[in-house]
Each structure stands twice: as C-alpha cells, then as structure tokens.
Amino acid sequence: MRAAERSAAGDAGAIETGAERDVWQLLARVPDPEIPVISIVDLGVVRYVRRAADGRLHVGITPTYTGCPATAAIRSATREALDEAGHRDALLEEVLSPPWTSDWVTPEGRARLAAFGIAPPAAASDPATGPVRCPRCGSLSTGRISEFGSTPCKAHYVCNACREPFDHFKCI
C-alpha cells in the first residue's frame, strides 16, 4: 500500500534510497494525535519521502481536513521525529494537491481502526457504499446517528444488534 501511496504522490519507479526507507519506517511509528492506534503513514498523510536534486530529504505531508486541529500537531511530531533521527536538514513540505482521501488509509490502518472500535472507511469513490459493519459484534444492522463525530474524520453510528454506539471513519 505504501508503494501505491508513493505512486499517487508521483514518484513511482524512483529508486528508494536507504535513507528514504528509514524515514518511512520512522514515520510509521509516529502516531496520529487524535487516533493514536494508527500512524500518520497508516492515515495516508505522508505523501512522499525523497532525496531531491539539492541532496536534501524532502518529506511531504497533507492535511486530512482543512480545519483539522491535528494538522499542526502532525507537523510538529513529524519534525521532531526527523530531528531526533538526525535528519535535521530534511525539508518538511505541506502539500494540498491531490487532496487527501480516506482511500489512502492503509489496509494495516484499517485493521487497527476496526480493532480499536472505529469502523474503517469504505471506498470514497463508490457512492453506493454498503452498510457499515459494527466493529464490536460484526453485525451489518447498523444506523447512522450523525454525519459528524468527535473529530473531523469520524461520523457517529449505532449497532442495532449489540446496541453499542461506535465511530465510523468518514469516507471522503
């Protein structure tokens, strides 16, 4: 999936250097500030890590939602992780285009969301999404309570079988 992400970021086919691989692994250990069970790489906000012609590492991150308060926290956590690993001269770039989509959440990220009790997103490109599966009991008999939830990336659902409320990662 990370390969697919890199391809979406436009550098498919580029030969990955050891340093680039190290940084991907490093950032895969930086938790999302609001949903710490997944990393910022799982969330799909790390768009590229590449050694540019200027010899420096360029790391691209993109916001999930324009107003998401976690964006600043993700930026500083990424900077801190890079600095601590000795990549002080790495350039952290914020990119807007192409816009983030929940389709970029990795399969590992989806599994972790479900295990944590958050129903992972369905394909955003598919308007006829099926029912949302309850992350607790697995029932497909669920209903939406609200399009919105406790963070910009989640909606509020309830399971008709086990009667538990749960969060569903918005498909956008």
Add this chain to the structure above:
Amino acid sequence: MSPASVAPARRERALNEALFRYVLRLADTSLVLGQRLGEWIGHAPALEEDLGLANLALDLIGQARLLLTYAGEIEGKGRDEDALAFLRDAPEFLNLTLAEQPNGDFAHTIVRQWLIDAWQIEVYEGLSGSADTRLAAIAAKAIKETRYHYRFSSGWLVRLGDGTAESQARTQQAVDSLWRFTGELFTPDEIDERMAAVGIAPDLPAAAGRFGNRVDEDLRRAALVRPAAQPHPWHGKRGVHTEHLGHLLGEMQHLQRTYPGVRW
C-alpha cells in the same frame, strides 16, 4: 519604465487587485459563516447537531485560513491570515450578505447553510479547474468537505420541511426570509466577470442554472415552496453589509480590539 510597458504593468496590477478581492470574498464568506456556526456550540437542539455544526464551522474556518493566507500573498503587503481576519473592520469584509445573517432558529441555520453549501459546490467545482493553480488546489480540497456539508444540510432541510406542521412552517419561514439574499450569490459584478474572462473563476450565470435546479429539487423533496425572485439591495461582497456583521466582528475580534497586537 518605458511608456510602452506602463499599460501592461497597470493591467497586471489591476488584475492582481481584482484577484485579491475575489479570493477575499471566498475567504470571508467561509470565515463569517464558520464564526456564525460556532455560536451554536453548547446550544444546538441535540448533542449530535451541536457536533455537526461545530464540525462544519471547523471545515469552513480551515478553508478560510487557506484562502486568507493566499489573499495576503496576492496583496503583497505582509498581511497574514490573522491580520486579515482580526484587523479589518466590516466595510473591508467582502463576504456574501447571506453568510452574516443571524442563526435564528435551527431551521434558519439549516436553510442558510443549505443555500451556501449549494453555492459553494458550484463555485468550488468551477474553481477546481481554475487557471490559478493555487485556487484550484484549495477548491479541490474544499469541494470534498462542501459536498459532505451539503449532505447534512439538504438532509435536514428535507426532514424539517417534510416533518411536522411546526417544523414545516418554521422552515418555510426561514426560506422566505433568507431568499432575498440569494440574488447576490450568482449576480456577477466586474470582478467576477474579469476573473471568469481570464479563466480563474467559473462563469456565474451558467452556475446559476445548475444551482437553481438543485435547489428546486431539494425544495420539492422537502415539500417547501420557492419564493419569488426579489431584487437585491445587498452588496456584502462589495463591503456593504447588514448591521449584523459589525456585531459578529465585535465578538470575533474582541481580543485584538481590547489588546491591540496581543499575541498568543
């Protein structure tokens, strides 16, 4: 500067000034509506709607930040998003008059939201293909949020309109009272026309048709009646506002007005 290059330089400056004002209009509409929605926090009819309105506000303020930052760069006088949001007075705000209208009851808030969501869908869709790549990137990002907002606002419009006699009457009243501000949404002025001519902004009259179809279909599903078109003496996007904006800014800019230059 040689006489031959004066005219193009002046044209360039005039285009830049028009772009600055065009981007401010988009930014201010999002910012003012976001601030209005924030007034609901802790007061909405149910916790879910409280969260919903706060989430809409958050997205709108996020869009406003991107647009204000860009406007400041276009202007080139060193004003950042904060300077533009907190250090301008009402006549310098260029938001749509509809955005500054008070929340009223929940039906008023939903109708205002639904109209602006439907307007933003047309504008952002058009801007996604803008000749201005920065605006295109911001619009491509914002349109995804706006479509989601529209799902919320049009869903509530139908539920309220096609609901009880009470909710139906209140929602029709909201439509009747806010309709007079819709003329401004798609009536182009010289800035809109200039931006459309150079491929930066969408053609408003063409978008007006799509907006009308969408709104009519939603009103039909909501069992509500579209009021007759009215002439609009409202010119928020030219800085001429209803009295409500001043009060909104008084609250939003309270800290900077009380302690000028204070920093977080």
